[in-house]
Amino acid sequence: MFETPRVLDAQGLLDKAFRKASKATTAKGRTREERTKNLAVAKIQAAGDALASTLESYIKGFPSLDRIPPFYRELIDVTVGVAALHKHLAAADWARTKILELSRQSARRVQAARGAADVGSVRREAFGRFSSVVKQIGTNLDALEAARRPLKRFPDLDPEAPTIVVAGYPNVGKSSFVARVSTAKPRIAPYPFTTQGVTVGHFDVGYTRFQILDTPGLLDRPMDQRNPMERQAISALAHVAGVVLFILDPSETCGYPLSSQMRLLDTVRESFPDAPVLVVEAKADLARTDLGRPAMSTVTGSGVQKVLDEAVRLATRSAPASAPRARAG
Ligand SMILES: Nc1nc2c(ncn2[C@@H]2O[C@H](COP(=O)(O)OP(=O)(O)OP(=O)(O)O)[C@@H](O)[C@H]2O)c(=O)[nH]1
Ligand SMILES: [Mg+2]
Known part of the structure:
Protein backbone atom coordinates (compact mmCIF):
# COMPACT_ATOMS: atom_id res chain seq x y z
CA MET A 1 0.00 0.00 0.00
CA PHE A 2 2.58 2.61 1.07
CA GLU A 3 5.53 2.65 -1.31
CA THR A 4 8.29 3.81 0.97
CA PRO A 5 11.83 3.77 -0.43
CA ARG A 6 14.37 1.43 1.14
CA VAL A 7 16.00 3.11 4.11
CA LEU A 8 19.80 2.72 4.19
CA ASP A 9 21.59 2.30 7.48
CA ALA A 10 23.93 5.04 8.74
CA GLN A 11 27.02 3.64 7.05
CA GLY A 12 25.21 2.99 3.78
CA LEU A 13 23.85 6.52 3.76
CA LEU A 14 27.31 8.02 4.42
CA ASP A 15 28.94 5.85 1.75
CA LYS A 16 26.37 7.03 -0.76
CA ALA A 17 26.93 10.69 0.13
CA PHE A 18 30.73 10.49 0.12
CA ARG A 19 30.64 8.70 -3.23
CA LYS A 20 28.70 11.68 -4.59
CA ALA A 21 31.30 14.03 -3.09
CA SER A 22 34.19 12.14 -4.65
CA LYS A 23 32.68 12.69 -8.09
CA ALA A 24 33.37 16.43 -7.79
CA THR A 25 36.94 16.60 -9.14
CA THR A 26 37.37 20.05 -10.65
CA ALA A 27 36.11 23.52 -9.86
CA LYS A 28 36.33 26.87 -11.57
CA GLY A 29 38.33 29.78 -10.23
CA ARG A 30 40.84 32.41 -11.34
CA THR A 31 43.61 31.39 -8.99
CA ARG A 32 44.82 28.04 -7.75
CA GLU A 33 43.61 28.90 -4.24
CA GLU A 34 40.15 29.82 -5.51
CA ARG A 35 39.92 26.53 -7.38
CA THR A 36 41.01 24.55 -4.32
CA LYS A 37 38.42 26.31 -2.16
CA ASN A 38 35.62 25.97 -4.71
CA LEU A 39 36.36 22.28 -5.10
CA ALA A 40 36.23 21.76 -1.33
CA VAL A 41 32.91 23.64 -1.17
CA ALA A 42 31.56 21.54 -4.07
CA LYS A 43 32.49 18.31 -2.28
CA ILE A 44 30.93 19.44 1.00
CA GLN A 45 27.78 20.53 -0.75
CA ALA A 46 27.54 17.35 -2.80
CA ALA A 47 27.76 15.21 0.33
CA GLY A 48 25.45 17.48 2.35
CA ASP A 49 22.83 17.69 -0.40
CA ALA A 50 22.92 13.94 -0.96
CA LEU A 51 22.38 13.28 2.73
CA ALA A 52 19.64 15.90 3.08
CA SER A 53 17.74 14.87 -0.03
CA THR A 54 17.94 11.16 0.81
CA LEU A 55 16.65 11.82 4.32
CA GLU A 56 13.88 13.95 2.87
CA SER A 57 12.84 11.14 0.53
CA TYR A 58 12.56 8.84 3.55
CA ILE A 59 10.41 11.33 5.45
CA LYS A 60 8.15 11.94 2.46
CA GLY A 61 7.96 8.21 1.73
CA PHE A 62 6.17 7.45 4.97
CA PRO A 63 2.47 8.22 5.21
CA SER A 64 1.67 11.54 6.80
CA LEU A 65 0.58 10.52 10.28
CA ASP A 66 -2.02 13.22 10.79
CA ARG A 67 -3.73 12.73 7.45
CA ILE A 68 -4.15 8.96 7.15
CA PRO A 69 -7.54 7.28 7.66
CA PRO A 70 -8.19 5.78 11.12
CA PHE A 71 -7.83 2.19 9.91
CA TYR A 72 -4.27 2.78 8.69
CA ARG A 73 -3.42 4.85 11.73
CA GLU A 74 -4.46 1.96 13.91
CA LEU A 75 -2.63 -0.56 11.75
CA ILE A 76 0.51 1.53 12.13
CA ASP A 77 -0.11 1.63 15.83
CA VAL A 78 -0.35 -2.15 16.18
CA THR A 79 2.59 -2.89 13.90
CA VAL A 80 5.15 -0.10 14.21
CA GLY A 81 3.56 2.25 16.74
CA VAL A 82 2.41 5.73 15.75
CA ALA A 83 4.46 7.44 18.47
CA ALA A 84 7.58 5.46 17.60
CA LEU A 85 7.27 6.14 13.88
CA HIS A 86 6.76 9.82 14.63
CA LYS A 87 9.89 9.89 16.77
CA HIS A 88 12.07 8.20 14.13
CA LEU A 89 10.80 10.53 11.39
CA ALA A 90 11.44 13.55 13.60
CA ALA A 91 15.01 12.34 14.19
CA ALA A 92 15.55 12.01 10.43
CA ASP A 93 14.25 15.53 9.93
CA TRP A 94 16.48 16.86 12.68
CA ALA A 95 19.51 15.31 10.95
CA ARG A 96 18.45 16.73 7.58
CA THR A 97 18.24 20.30 8.96
CA LYS A 98 21.48 19.89 10.90
CA ILE A 99 23.37 18.69 7.84
CA LEU A 100 22.21 21.57 5.67
CA GLU A 101 23.25 23.98 8.41
CA LEU A 102 26.69 22.32 8.75
CA SER A 103 27.10 22.39 4.99
CA ARG A 104 26.48 26.16 4.80
CA GLN A 105 28.72 26.84 7.81
CA SER A 106 31.55 24.75 6.42
CA ALA A 107 31.35 26.45 3.02
CA ARG A 108 31.82 29.80 4.72
CA ARG A 109 34.77 28.46 6.72
CA VAL A 110 36.41 27.13 3.56
CA GLN A 111 36.26 30.59 2.00
CA ALA A 112 37.85 32.06 5.12
CA ALA A 113 40.60 29.42 5.30
CA ARG A 114 44.22 30.24 4.54
CA GLY A 115 46.18 27.82 2.41
CA ALA A 116 45.43 24.39 0.97
CA ALA A 117 46.18 22.53 4.22
CA ASP A 118 43.68 24.63 6.09
CA VAL A 119 41.03 24.11 3.37
CA GLY A 120 41.65 20.37 3.59
CA SER A 121 41.17 20.26 7.32
CA VAL A 122 37.92 22.28 7.15
CA ARG A 123 36.61 19.81 4.56
CA ARG A 124 37.62 16.78 6.64
CA GLU A 125 36.02 18.32 9.68
CA ALA A 126 32.78 18.92 7.74
CA PHE A 127 32.72 15.28 6.63
CA GLY A 128 33.40 14.18 10.21
CA ARG A 129 30.48 16.22 11.46
CA PHE A 130 28.18 14.83 8.77
CA SER A 131 29.22 11.34 9.89
CA SER A 132 28.56 12.06 13.51
CA VAL A 133 25.09 13.50 12.81
CA VAL A 134 24.13 10.52 10.65
CA LYS A 135 25.50 8.03 13.20
CA GLN A 136 23.43 9.69 15.90
CA ILE A 137 20.28 8.71 14.01
CA GLY A 138 21.57 5.21 13.18
CA THR A 139 19.02 3.41 15.33
CA ASN A 140 16.23 5.61 13.95
CA LEU A 141 17.20 4.70 10.38
CA ASP A 142 17.21 1.01 11.27
CA ALA A 143 13.78 1.37 12.87
CA LEU A 144 12.41 3.16 9.79
CA GLU A 145 13.67 0.36 7.56
CA ALA A 146 11.98 -2.17 9.85
CA ALA A 147 8.77 -0.09 9.83
CA ARG A 148 8.71 0.04 6.06
CA ARG A 149 7.97 -3.65 5.59
CA PRO A 150 4.64 -3.89 7.42
CA LEU A 151 3.58 -0.61 5.81
CA LYS A 152 4.22 -2.07 2.40
CA ARG A 153 2.05 -5.07 3.17
CA PHE A 154 -0.94 -3.01 4.29
CA PRO A 155 -4.01 -3.74 2.19
CA ASP A 156 -4.91 -1.17 -0.42
CA LEU A 157 -8.48 -0.30 0.53
CA ASP A 158 -11.05 1.74 -1.33
CA PRO A 159 -12.93 3.71 1.35
CA GLU A 160 -16.02 3.89 -0.90
CA ALA A 161 -16.35 0.22 -1.79
CA PRO A 162 -18.76 -2.04 0.10
N1 LIG B 1 -12.90 -30.33 5.40
C1 LIG B 1 -12.82 -29.01 5.24
N2 LIG B 1 -11.67 -28.38 5.53
C2 LIG B 1 -11.61 -27.04 5.35
C3 LIG B 1 -12.72 -26.29 4.86
N3 LIG B 1 -12.36 -24.99 4.81
C4 LIG B 1 -11.08 -24.93 5.25
N4 LIG B 1 -10.61 -26.17 5.57
C5 LIG B 1 -9.29 -26.49 6.08
O1 LIG B 1 -9.10 -25.85 7.31
C6 LIG B 1 -7.72 -25.46 7.48
C7 LIG B 1 -7.65 -23.99 7.78
O2 LIG B 1 -8.08 -23.24 6.66
P1 LIG B 1 -7.73 -21.70 6.48
O3 LIG B 1 -8.56 -21.19 5.37
O4 LIG B 1 -6.26 -21.51 6.41
O5 LIG B 1 -8.26 -21.15 7.89
P2 LIG B 1 -8.12 -19.66 8.49
O6 LIG B 1 -9.35 -19.42 9.29
O7 LIG B 1 -7.81 -18.70 7.43
O8 LIG B 1 -6.89 -19.86 9.48
P3 LIG B 1 -5.93 -18.73 10.14
O9 LIG B 1 -5.46 -17.83 9.04
O10 LIG B 1 -4.82 -19.52 10.72
O11 LIG B 1 -6.75 -18.02 11.17
C8 LIG B 1 -7.05 -25.85 6.18
O12 LIG B 1 -6.42 -27.08 6.35
C9 LIG B 1 -8.19 -25.96 5.19
O13 LIG B 1 -7.91 -26.82 4.13
C10 LIG B 1 -13.91 -27.01 4.56
O14 LIG B 1 -14.93 -26.44 4.13
N5 LIG B 1 -13.90 -28.35 4.77
MG1 LIG C 1 -6.23 -17.46 7.25
Whole structure:
Protein backbone atom coordinates (compact mmCIF):
# COMPACT_ATOMS: atom_id res chain seq x y z
CA MET A 1 0.00 0.00 0.00
CA PHE A 2 2.58 2.61 1.07
CA GLU A 3 5.53 2.65 -1.31
CA THR A 4 8.29 3.81 0.97
CA PRO A 5 11.83 3.77 -0.43
CA ARG A 6 14.37 1.43 1.14
CA VAL A 7 16.00 3.11 4.11
CA LEU A 8 19.80 2.72 4.19
CA ASP A 9 21.59 2.30 7.48
CA ALA A 10 23.93 5.04 8.74
CA GLN A 11 27.02 3.64 7.05
CA GLY A 12 25.21 2.99 3.78
CA LEU A 13 23.85 6.52 3.76
CA LEU A 14 27.31 8.02 4.42
CA ASP A 15 28.94 5.85 1.75
CA LYS A 16 26.37 7.03 -0.76
CA ALA A 17 26.93 10.69 0.13
CA PHE A 18 30.73 10.49 0.12
CA ARG A 19 30.64 8.70 -3.23
CA LYS A 20 28.70 11.68 -4.59
CA ALA A 21 31.30 14.03 -3.09
CA SER A 22 34.19 12.14 -4.65
CA LYS A 23 32.68 12.69 -8.09
CA ALA A 24 33.37 16.43 -7.79
CA THR A 25 36.94 16.60 -9.14
CA THR A 26 37.37 20.05 -10.65
CA ALA A 27 36.11 23.52 -9.86
CA LYS A 28 36.33 26.87 -11.57
CA GLY A 29 38.33 29.78 -10.23
CA ARG A 30 40.84 32.41 -11.34
CA THR A 31 43.61 31.39 -8.99
CA ARG A 32 44.82 28.04 -7.75
CA GLU A 33 43.61 28.90 -4.24
CA GLU A 34 40.15 29.82 -5.51
CA ARG A 35 39.92 26.53 -7.38
CA THR A 36 41.01 24.55 -4.32
CA LYS A 37 38.42 26.31 -2.16
CA ASN A 38 35.62 25.97 -4.71
CA LEU A 39 36.36 22.28 -5.10
CA ALA A 40 36.23 21.76 -1.33
CA VAL A 41 32.91 23.64 -1.17
CA ALA A 42 31.56 21.54 -4.07
CA LYS A 43 32.49 18.31 -2.28
CA ILE A 44 30.93 19.44 1.00
CA GLN A 45 27.78 20.53 -0.75
CA ALA A 46 27.54 17.35 -2.80
CA ALA A 47 27.76 15.21 0.33
CA GLY A 48 25.45 17.48 2.35
CA ASP A 49 22.83 17.69 -0.40
CA ALA A 50 22.92 13.94 -0.96
CA LEU A 51 22.38 13.28 2.73
CA ALA A 52 19.64 15.90 3.08
CA SER A 53 17.74 14.87 -0.03
CA THR A 54 17.94 11.16 0.81
CA LEU A 55 16.65 11.82 4.32
CA GLU A 56 13.88 13.95 2.87
CA SER A 57 12.84 11.14 0.53
CA TYR A 58 12.56 8.84 3.55
CA ILE A 59 10.41 11.33 5.45
CA LYS A 60 8.15 11.94 2.46
CA GLY A 61 7.96 8.21 1.73
CA PHE A 62 6.17 7.45 4.97
CA PRO A 63 2.47 8.22 5.21
CA SER A 64 1.67 11.54 6.80
CA LEU A 65 0.58 10.52 10.28
CA ASP A 66 -2.02 13.22 10.79
CA ARG A 67 -3.73 12.73 7.45
CA ILE A 68 -4.15 8.96 7.15
CA PRO A 69 -7.54 7.28 7.66
CA PRO A 70 -8.19 5.78 11.12
CA PHE A 71 -7.83 2.19 9.91
CA TYR A 72 -4.27 2.78 8.69
CA ARG A 73 -3.42 4.85 11.73
CA GLU A 74 -4.46 1.96 13.91
CA LEU A 75 -2.63 -0.56 11.75
CA ILE A 76 0.51 1.53 12.13
CA ASP A 77 -0.11 1.63 15.83
CA VAL A 78 -0.35 -2.15 16.18
CA THR A 79 2.59 -2.89 13.90
CA VAL A 80 5.15 -0.10 14.21
CA GLY A 81 3.56 2.25 16.74
CA VAL A 82 2.41 5.73 15.75
CA ALA A 83 4.46 7.44 18.47
CA ALA A 84 7.58 5.46 17.60
CA LEU A 85 7.27 6.14 13.88
CA HIS A 86 6.76 9.82 14.63
CA LYS A 87 9.89 9.89 16.77
CA HIS A 88 12.07 8.20 14.13
CA LEU A 89 10.80 10.53 11.39
CA ALA A 90 11.44 13.55 13.60
CA ALA A 91 15.01 12.34 14.19
CA ALA A 92 15.55 12.01 10.43
CA ASP A 93 14.25 15.53 9.93
CA TRP A 94 16.48 16.86 12.68
CA ALA A 95 19.51 15.31 10.95
CA ARG A 96 18.45 16.73 7.58
CA THR A 97 18.24 20.30 8.96
CA LYS A 98 21.48 19.89 10.90
CA ILE A 99 23.37 18.69 7.84
CA LEU A 100 22.21 21.57 5.67
CA GLU A 101 23.25 23.98 8.41
CA LEU A 102 26.69 22.32 8.75
CA SER A 103 27.10 22.39 4.99
CA ARG A 104 26.48 26.16 4.80
CA GLN A 105 28.72 26.84 7.81
CA SER A 106 31.55 24.75 6.42
CA ALA A 107 31.35 26.45 3.02
CA ARG A 108 31.82 29.80 4.72
CA ARG A 109 34.77 28.46 6.72
CA VAL A 110 36.41 27.13 3.56
CA GLN A 111 36.26 30.59 2.00
CA ALA A 112 37.85 32.06 5.12
CA ALA A 113 40.60 29.42 5.30
CA ARG A 114 44.22 30.24 4.54
CA GLY A 115 46.18 27.82 2.41
CA ALA A 116 45.43 24.39 0.97
CA ALA A 117 46.18 22.53 4.22
CA ASP A 118 43.68 24.63 6.09
CA VAL A 119 41.03 24.11 3.37
CA GLY A 120 41.65 20.37 3.59
CA SER A 121 41.17 20.26 7.32
CA VAL A 122 37.92 22.28 7.15
CA ARG A 123 36.61 19.81 4.56
CA ARG A 124 37.62 16.78 6.64
CA GLU A 125 36.02 18.32 9.68
CA ALA A 126 32.78 18.92 7.74
CA PHE A 127 32.72 15.28 6.63
CA GLY A 128 33.40 14.18 10.21
CA ARG A 129 30.48 16.22 11.46
CA PHE A 130 28.18 14.83 8.77
CA SER A 131 29.22 11.34 9.89
CA SER A 132 28.56 12.06 13.51
CA VAL A 133 25.09 13.50 12.81
CA VAL A 134 24.13 10.52 10.65
CA LYS A 135 25.50 8.03 13.20
CA GLN A 136 23.43 9.69 15.90
CA ILE A 137 20.28 8.71 14.01
CA GLY A 138 21.57 5.21 13.18
CA THR A 139 19.02 3.41 15.33
CA ASN A 140 16.23 5.61 13.95
CA LEU A 141 17.20 4.70 10.38
CA ASP A 142 17.21 1.01 11.27
CA ALA A 143 13.78 1.37 12.87
CA LEU A 144 12.41 3.16 9.79
CA GLU A 145 13.67 0.36 7.56
CA ALA A 146 11.98 -2.17 9.85
CA ALA A 147 8.77 -0.09 9.83
CA ARG A 148 8.71 0.04 6.06
CA ARG A 149 7.97 -3.65 5.59
CA PRO A 150 4.64 -3.89 7.42
CA LEU A 151 3.58 -0.61 5.81
CA LYS A 152 4.22 -2.07 2.40
CA ARG A 153 2.05 -5.07 3.17
CA PHE A 154 -0.94 -3.01 4.29
CA PRO A 155 -4.01 -3.74 2.19
CA ASP A 156 -4.91 -1.17 -0.42
CA LEU A 157 -8.48 -0.30 0.53
CA ASP A 158 -11.05 1.74 -1.33
CA PRO A 159 -12.93 3.71 1.35
CA GLU A 160 -16.02 3.89 -0.90
CA ALA A 161 -16.35 0.22 -1.79
CA PRO A 162 -18.76 -2.04 0.10
CA THR A 163 -16.66 -4.20 2.39
CA ILE A 164 -16.99 -7.63 3.93
CA VAL A 165 -14.65 -8.42 6.81
CA VAL A 166 -14.19 -12.14 7.42
CA ALA A 167 -13.48 -12.95 11.06
CA GLY A 168 -13.46 -15.89 13.41
CA TYR A 169 -11.28 -18.22 15.39
CA PRO A 170 -7.94 -19.32 13.93
CA ASN A 171 -7.95 -22.19 11.43
CA VAL A 172 -11.74 -22.20 10.85
CA GLY A 173 -11.49 -21.63 7.08
CA LYS A 174 -11.59 -17.83 6.68
CA SER A 175 -8.85 -17.71 4.06
CA SER A 176 -10.32 -20.71 2.24
CA PHE A 177 -13.56 -18.78 1.80
CA VAL A 178 -11.83 -15.54 0.73
CA ALA A 179 -9.72 -17.47 -1.78
CA ARG A 180 -12.79 -19.15 -3.19
CA VAL A 181 -14.84 -16.01 -3.78
CA SER A 182 -12.30 -13.30 -4.59
CA THR A 183 -9.10 -12.37 -6.36
CA ALA A 184 -7.08 -12.81 -3.15
CA LYS A 185 -4.62 -15.68 -2.94
CA PRO A 186 -4.15 -16.06 0.80
CA ARG A 187 -2.09 -18.82 2.32
CA ILE A 188 -4.20 -21.70 3.59
CA ALA A 189 -2.78 -24.22 6.03
CA PRO A 190 -4.04 -26.79 8.55
CA TYR A 191 -2.78 -24.86 11.59
CA PRO A 192 -3.79 -21.68 13.43
CA PHE A 193 -2.40 -18.19 12.74
CA THR A 194 -1.58 -18.86 9.10
CA THR A 195 -2.87 -15.43 8.15
CA GLN A 196 -0.54 -12.90 9.74
CA GLY A 197 -2.11 -9.63 8.73
CA VAL A 198 -5.15 -8.14 7.07
CA THR A 199 -5.26 -8.78 3.32
CA VAL A 200 -7.80 -7.72 0.75
CA GLY A 201 -9.44 -9.46 -2.17
CA HIS A 202 -12.01 -8.20 -4.65
CA PHE A 203 -14.99 -9.49 -6.54
CA ASP A 204 -17.53 -7.79 -8.77
CA VAL A 205 -21.28 -7.94 -8.61
CA GLY A 206 -22.63 -6.26 -11.71
CA TYR A 207 -20.70 -3.00 -11.86
CA THR A 208 -20.02 -2.87 -8.14
CA ARG A 209 -16.60 -3.84 -6.86
CA PHE A 210 -16.68 -5.44 -3.42
CA GLN A 211 -13.78 -5.71 -1.04
CA ILE A 212 -13.38 -8.75 1.13
CA LEU A 213 -10.89 -8.65 3.96
CA ASP A 214 -9.22 -11.77 5.24
CA THR A 215 -8.07 -11.30 8.82
CA PRO A 216 -5.89 -13.17 11.28
CA GLY A 217 -7.75 -15.52 13.62
CA LEU A 218 -9.00 -14.18 16.93
CA LEU A 219 -8.98 -15.99 20.24
CA ASP A 220 -11.56 -15.40 22.91
CA ARG A 221 -9.51 -13.30 25.31
CA PRO A 222 -9.34 -9.76 26.67
CA MET A 223 -8.17 -6.98 24.41
CA ASP A 224 -5.03 -6.24 26.44
CA GLN A 225 -3.85 -9.81 25.91
CA ARG A 226 -4.23 -9.70 22.14
CA ASN A 227 -1.12 -9.90 20.01
CA PRO A 228 -0.40 -7.40 17.21
CA MET A 229 -1.80 -9.83 14.63
CA GLU A 230 -5.14 -10.08 16.42
CA ARG A 231 -5.19 -6.33 16.86
CA GLN A 232 -4.96 -5.92 13.10
CA ALA A 233 -8.09 -8.01 12.76
CA ILE A 234 -9.81 -5.89 15.40
CA SER A 235 -8.96 -2.63 13.63
CA ALA A 236 -10.42 -4.01 10.40
CA LEU A 237 -13.61 -4.84 12.29
CA ALA A 238 -13.68 -1.43 13.97
CA HIS A 239 -13.01 0.77 10.98
CA VAL A 240 -13.91 -0.82 7.68
CA ALA A 241 -16.54 -3.51 8.10
CA GLY A 242 -19.74 -2.96 6.14
CA VAL A 243 -20.63 -6.46 7.24
CA VAL A 244 -18.78 -8.92 9.41
CA LEU A 245 -18.82 -12.47 8.09
CA PHE A 246 -18.21 -14.49 11.21
CA ILE A 247 -17.15 -18.05 10.49
CA LEU A 248 -17.74 -20.86 12.98
CA ASP A 249 -16.17 -24.30 12.70
CA PRO A 250 -18.61 -26.76 14.32
CA SER A 251 -16.33 -29.65 13.32
CA GLU A 252 -13.81 -28.21 15.80
CA THR A 253 -11.04 -29.51 13.52
CA CYS A 254 -9.66 -25.99 13.85
CA GLY A 255 -8.54 -27.12 17.29
CA TYR A 256 -10.88 -24.95 19.36
CA PRO A 257 -14.24 -25.84 20.93
CA LEU A 258 -17.37 -24.30 19.48
CA SER A 259 -18.19 -22.82 22.90
CA SER A 260 -15.06 -20.63 22.76
CA GLN A 261 -15.91 -19.60 19.21
CA MET A 262 -19.41 -18.59 20.35
CA ARG A 263 -17.99 -16.49 23.18
CA LEU A 264 -15.81 -14.64 20.67
CA LEU A 265 -18.90 -14.06 18.54
CA ASP A 266 -20.65 -12.45 21.54
CA THR A 267 -17.65 -10.20 22.13
CA VAL A 268 -17.54 -9.15 18.47
CA ARG A 269 -21.26 -8.33 18.54
CA GLU A 270 -20.88 -6.29 21.72
CA SER A 271 -17.75 -4.49 20.59
CA PHE A 272 -19.05 -3.54 17.15
CA PRO A 273 -22.78 -3.01 17.61
CA ASP A 274 -23.09 -0.98 14.40
CA ALA A 275 -21.81 -3.57 11.93
CA PRO A 276 -24.22 -6.30 10.82
CA VAL A 277 -22.79 -9.72 11.64
CA LEU A 278 -23.52 -12.68 9.38
CA VAL A 279 -22.77 -15.91 11.22
CA VAL A 280 -22.05 -18.96 9.10
CA GLU A 281 -20.80 -22.48 9.68
CA ALA A 282 -17.79 -23.71 7.74
CA LYS A 283 -16.56 -27.21 6.96
CA ALA A 284 -20.14 -28.42 6.43
CA ASP A 285 -18.68 -31.54 4.78
CA LEU A 286 -17.40 -32.53 8.23
CA ALA A 287 -20.03 -31.35 10.72
CA ARG A 288 -22.85 -28.89 11.31
CA THR A 289 -25.03 -27.83 14.25
CA ASP A 290 -28.47 -27.74 12.57
CA LEU A 291 -29.23 -24.46 14.31
CA GLY A 292 -30.47 -22.86 11.11
CA ARG A 293 -27.30 -20.94 10.33
CA PRO A 294 -26.08 -20.87 6.72
CA ALA A 295 -23.55 -23.67 6.27
CA MET A 296 -20.91 -24.07 3.61
CA SER A 297 -17.98 -26.16 2.58
CA THR A 298 -15.12 -24.58 0.68
CA VAL A 299 -14.01 -28.12 -0.17
CA THR A 300 -17.17 -29.23 -1.96
CA GLY A 301 -18.36 -25.68 -2.71
CA SER A 302 -21.76 -26.33 -1.20
CA GLY A 303 -23.41 -23.26 0.37
CA VAL A 304 -20.59 -20.89 -0.60
CA GLN A 305 -22.66 -18.96 -3.13
CA LYS A 306 -25.53 -18.55 -0.68
CA VAL A 307 -23.23 -17.20 2.01
CA LEU A 308 -21.66 -14.77 -0.42
CA ASP A 309 -25.05 -13.57 -1.68
CA GLU A 310 -26.20 -12.92 1.86
CA ALA A 311 -22.98 -11.06 2.74
CA VAL A 312 -23.35 -8.95 -0.41
CA ARG A 313 -26.94 -8.16 0.47
CA LEU A 314 -25.97 -7.00 3.97
CA ALA A 315 -22.94 -5.08 2.70
CA THR A 316 -24.99 -3.09 0.23
CA ARG A 317 -27.95 -2.88 2.65
CA SER A 318 -30.37 -3.16 -0.22
CA ALA A 319 -33.65 -5.09 -0.23
CA PRO A 320 -33.25 -8.84 -0.92
CA ALA A 321 -35.17 -8.66 -4.20
CA SER A 322 -32.93 -5.95 -5.67
CA ALA A 323 -29.67 -7.29 -4.31
CA PRO A 324 -27.27 -8.11 -7.11
CA ARG A 325 -26.22 -11.74 -7.31
CA ALA A 326 -22.61 -12.51 -6.61
CA ARG A 327 -20.61 -15.08 -8.49
CA ALA A 328 -18.45 -17.44 -6.48
CA GLY A 329 -15.20 -18.23 -8.27
N1 LIG B 1 -12.90 -30.33 5.40
C1 LIG B 1 -12.82 -29.01 5.24
N2 LIG B 1 -11.67 -28.38 5.53
C2 LIG B 1 -11.61 -27.04 5.35
C3 LIG B 1 -12.72 -26.29 4.86
N3 LIG B 1 -12.36 -24.99 4.81
C4 LIG B 1 -11.08 -24.93 5.25
N4 LIG B 1 -10.61 -26.17 5.57
C5 LIG B 1 -9.29 -26.49 6.08
O1 LIG B 1 -9.10 -25.85 7.31
C6 LIG B 1 -7.72 -25.46 7.48
C7 LIG B 1 -7.65 -23.99 7.78
O2 LIG B 1 -8.08 -23.24 6.66
P1 LIG B 1 -7.73 -21.70 6.48
O3 LIG B 1 -8.56 -21.19 5.37
O4 LIG B 1 -6.26 -21.51 6.41
O5 LIG B 1 -8.26 -21.15 7.89
P2 LIG B 1 -8.12 -19.66 8.49
O6 LIG B 1 -9.35 -19.42 9.29
O7 LIG B 1 -7.81 -18.70 7.43
O8 LIG B 1 -6.89 -19.86 9.48
P3 LIG B 1 -5.93 -18.73 10.14
O9 LIG B 1 -5.46 -17.83 9.04
O10 LIG B 1 -4.82 -19.52 10.72
O11 LIG B 1 -6.75 -18.02 11.17
C8 LIG B 1 -7.05 -25.85 6.18
O12 LIG B 1 -6.42 -27.08 6.35
C9 LIG B 1 -8.19 -25.96 5.19
O13 LIG B 1 -7.91 -26.82 4.13
C10 LIG B 1 -13.91 -27.01 4.56
O14 LIG B 1 -14.93 -26.44 4.13
N5 LIG B 1 -13.90 -28.35 4.77
MG1 LIG C 1 -6.23 -17.46 7.25
